[in-house]
Amino acid sequence: MRQTTGTRKSPGEKIVKDIKRATRKQYSSEEKIRIILEGLRGEDSIAELCRREGISQGVYYKWSKDFMEAGKKRLAGDTARATRTDEVKDLRREARNLKEVVAAFEIHSGMAALAAETSQPFSVHIEIASGAVIAGRLGSDGHKEYTVIGDTVNLASRLDGIDLSP
Numbered sequence: 001m002r003q004t005t006g007t008r009k010s011p012g013e014k015i016v017k018d019i020k021r022a023t024r025k026q027y028s029s030e031e032k033i034r035i036i037l038e039g040l041r042g043e044d045s046i047a048e049l050c051r052r053e054g055i056s057q058g059v060y061y062k063w064s065k066d067f068m069e070a071g072k073k074r075l076a077g078d079t080a081r082a083t084r085t086d087e088v089k090d091l092r093r094e095a096r097n098l099k100e101v102v103a104a105f106e107i108h109s110g111m112a113a114l115a116a117e118t119s120q121p122f123s124v125h126i127e128i129a130s131g132a133v134i135a136g137r138l139g140s141d142g143h144k145e146y147t148v149i150g151d152t153v154n155l156a157s158r159l160d161g162i163d164l165s166p
Contacts, residue, residue: 025054035060036067100128127159 009017027035039049039060050057104126115122131152137144 027055032063033067036064039064096130097128100130104128125160127156129153129156129159131155 111122111124129152133148133150135148
């Protein structure tokens with residue numbers, strides 16, 4: 001027969017422990033988040049917060065760790081999901097196109113202001129075509145110019161040639 005060292009719990013102590021466990025306050029997710037956010041605010045010490053809420057510091061730090069890990073997982077999941085959805089890609093393309101249009105309007109406004117300021121007529125034509133281009137200094141050793149080439153540039157050039165006047 002095996003003998004155990006140390007103290008054995010009496011049946012009464014076991015019953016008291018079971019009652020304490022059964023009647024212990026259960027915190028909802030919202031309550032845990034509220035407590036964690038209060039701790040992060042730093043208005044009171046963690047020890048004071050834990051005493052007020054009736055939890056041990058170990059429980060607080062476990063909840064805090066779980067909260068941070070859940071946030072990291074959510075952010076990582078959102079990032080991974082965002083790069084795979086067609087809807088997000090479409091929204092990004094639409095945002096880029098809107099930025100290009102706003103840039104064109106800004107250039108037109110700037111040219112009008114410059115024309116008024118200098119009393120010189122300026123004419124500006126802006127065509128928007130999105131895509132890849134090759135940009136750089138091209139030419140011979142004696143004469144090089146910075147330029148762009150590619151299908152997108154050709155499309156913009158053709159758009160420039162279209163007469164849109166009524």
